[in-house]
Amino acid sequence: MNQKLNQQVTNLEISGIRQFFNRVQQYPEAVQLTLGQPDFPTPEHIKTAAAEAIVNNETTYTANAGTIELRKAASAWAEKRYNLTYMADSEIIVTVGASQAIDVTMRTILEPGDEVIVPAPAYPAYEPIIKQCGAEVIFVDTRKSGFKLTKEQLLKHITKKTKAVMLPYPSNPTGVVLSEYELRELHSVLEQEEVFVVADEIYSELRYNGKHESIASLPNMKEKTIVINGLSKSHSMTGWRIGFLFAHESVARHLLKVHQYNVSCASSISQAAALAALTSGLTDPVNMRTIYNRRRVWLVKQLQDASIPAVVPEGAFYIFPDISKSGLSSYEFSLKLLSEEKLAVVPGNAFSSFGEGYIRLSYAYSMSELEEAVKRLIRFWRKIGGES
Secondary structure (H helix, E strand, C coil), X not given: CHHHCCHHHHCCCCCHHHHHHHHHXXXXXXXXXXXXXXXXXXXXXXXXXXXXXXXCCCCCCCCCCCCHHHHHHHHHHHHHHHCCCCCCCCCEEEECHHHXXXXXXXXXXXXXXXXXXXXXXXXXXXHHHHHHCCCEEEEEECHHHCCCCCHHHHHHHCCCCEEEEEECCCCCCCCCCCCHXXXXXXXXXXXXXXXEEEEECCCCCCECCCCCCCHHHCCCCHHHEEEEEECCCCCCCHXXXXXXXXXXXXXXXXXXXXXXXXXXXXXXXXXXXXXXXXXXXXXXXXXXXXXXXXXXXXXXXXXXXXXXXXXXXXXXXXXXXXXXXXXXXXXXXXXXHHHXXXXXXXXXXXXXXXXXXXXXXXXXXXXXXXXXXXXHHHHHHHHCCCCC
8 A cells, every 4th residue: 555655755754863863772871962852851830830730620622823821921922032023812823842833834835846945954854844745945055154044045046936945043953043144134135035934943042142033023024934933942841842833914824724723732731831931931041051051162162172173053052063074974973983982973964965974963961971972972083083
């Protein structure tokens, strides 16, 4: 019966991150820097709110878009933090994590033959979701522009088939962010084009220098921008699966239809937890961000001292070292590192072919784990002759 299956699905491959993570399970003694999983527990007051919701029997369906209380809190949060104005009753949808938000967005806006511009290296989930919609991914090689999409690159790749442009900043896997000038350069092009902008801002609370700015806050952009955010990274709530879609009412009402037939609504208990996160937990990300920043600064210095090239990340909790001097492919490098030093990282080609020659390190791990990991990485780097 395989020939009867959807060919768009049969042609898909499991995420490169998960493929390598599954391989790592054969090395239970390995130190891991693979997953983007915060090492902090969910704050206690958030867990308490969820427990109270269970005791109070808040276990039924909610409105498809989410409880109005949570949407009001999300509206206030977006306005306070990012100068974004979205109406709680018609322009905000609570999703099952940012992943479902991405899926709903693409299935709402894309048709067969459309093109989506994606800066690469890129988060692995974008391409398969876009392809399932019958659309084409147009990767933009950003390796020579500091992993940032530029105005010139955008102008070069926009065509009559372009339906959307992805703006995934702060970036997974590189940790780069867009400066105010860089964002406005892109805005000068995008406000003139009849294309959607999909702003994946799940790491917006993890910016280390300056405050995150959303392109949706700039003139003439709200109507064409779909903002994706959530609480997984900011509040260490990956397993709670709460994301948000922010979009102009004219678009949001169609996003809601796809969301409704997909999952009905997000978990009522998780929504109760999310309400606590966005009311009494607005400062929860501050301490986490401070600790991530210490790790970031330390890790950058270790790599620099070992002559392992890497663009300095300014957001998220990843760094993307260049290992091309090793003469190994990113997969070969990662596999040898795993087998010889028992250190697990993610090969760069998991983030498209434009990630070849790099590896991704996550510093969402304790300092003791990072210190041991870096010791093993540097020892391997010197052994294979990567050091200048």
